[in-house]
Amino acid sequence: MHANRSYFMEIKRPLLLISNDDGYQAKGIRELVEMVSDYGDVLVCAPDSARSGFSCAFSATTPLTLVCHQRYQAASGSHVEIWSCNGTPVDCVKMALAELCPRKPDMVIGGINHGDNGSVNTHYSGTMGVTIEGCMKYIPSVAFSLCDHRDDADFEPLRPLIRQITERVLKEGLPLGVCLNVNFPRLGVSGEGFSDKPSGEAERGIRDYAGVKVCRMAKGTWGNEVTKCHHPRGYDYWWMVGSYTNDEPEAEDTDNWALTHGYVAITPTQIDVTAYSAMDQIKSWQLKV
């Protein structure tokens, strides 16, 4: 077989493929591996550095390389391998499926992302890229994100629910073409300073989760997205930063509402982006070639 393929290929445990967009060294992915590795063998293939905002991008023109960083047996007996790739989050999944996984994984997990992937962030998120890629390969896939961008974010409160969801998905699967986008609000005491709050990050401190809500994506918009700077050599350049506005803050069935009210938001997300509701209108145009 392939020289790079994992040495645990004969073992009959479930196989979990994990990636992210913060890079293989991020705290979020490291803790995720530790949280779920007793459910099965774990193959991590994640970007060699941060790739936030990479969406479902893949590398059409970059030669890709793989590096194995770690191979170990967890206390549970599961085998864990940590690989990095110089490509996008989606490249990582494609490379792992083609070159590293001994067989089709039982589950693909993206995360734990350092930051919110609710509302329209779904479209930009590399963590969701991982999950959508898994789903497009007909593998049950879930993204976990915490509304806290800090490198040292505290992921420990997420553990029980991440374990429940992983166990459930391994047992029952998910409908074909559907993956889960799971976002956790940030816990902390009021006034601790929730400075980084794109969609849905708590306005006030949340001491404990209010519960779990199965939600829809909120309608929201990013604005003030570019900041102009002047280079010492005399030209202008711009950084992408922005501020998010929830365009339907009163809608209690949305992920943004859930997160700002202390709930964990689970948004079932689908590959099929056809706008069925608009088909009759476009048909009525009776376009001719």
Next chain:
Amino acid sequence: MHANRSYFMEIKRPLLLISNDDGYQAKGIRELVEMVSDYGDVLVCAPDSARSGFSCAFSATTPLTLVCHQRYQAASGSHVEIWSCNGTPVDCVKMALAELCPRKPDMVIGGINHGDNGSVNTHYSGTMGVTIEGCMKYIPSVAFSLCDHRDDADFEPLRPLIRQITERVLKEGLPLGVCLNVNFPRLGVSGEGFSDKPSGEAERGIRDYAGVKVCRMAKGTWGNEVTKCHHPRGYDYWWMVGSYTNDEPEAEDTDNWALTHGYVAITPTQIDVTAYSAMDQIKSWQLKV
């Protein structure tokens, strides 16, 4: 106002913002500008080189720059400006909206893409990234793609329908949160060699369009996605290439079916990716924190 903002800002024609993922010099975008510039002023802001497969990616960590290449008045009296940006297709739209457009455009157009953006390619396509970004900004947005990857592809047969759709969308708009993904089959005589046929490219030659179909996204899968090579310095690397399989070739309501049967495929596409059909199942799990 801003030094970079277009000089045609006072003029009251409709404003069309055009971008792509093949780069501002590609034949497809050049011809698109020529096809639609009599409907309004045109601002092109497109990548400085090809960015195929960039999806909705934006540049979180790259400083962005803009270059103006051309400013001219078309025969119709419309003003046209051609800009490039060193970022992704989505960056181009965000930069144009923030820094170049004198006001909110009346329409965003992605394309004309050199290659097929049907089925799951929707998720990878930078041309669709442009269109989804426009749609997320509540601007009527359309992507045009031709199932022909060649640099010198013949876009002329697309002209009448591109003009009809542009005129219609400028007049009537589109439902909020819905954009159009329009794919054209490649015309040519049988046996001319349809070597590049990802989703939906014609198996046989199509002499003329069979008509226009309003479609849904086909279910399809990319496989054999990586090709391993050996570097002269002694390490392995991989290129992303792949072959597409239509997983429901008999489904006559899909974009893939339309394209392989000579129809232009119009897929209304939505921003909301919530899988409403799966919500009850996930709720039945009764997850608790």
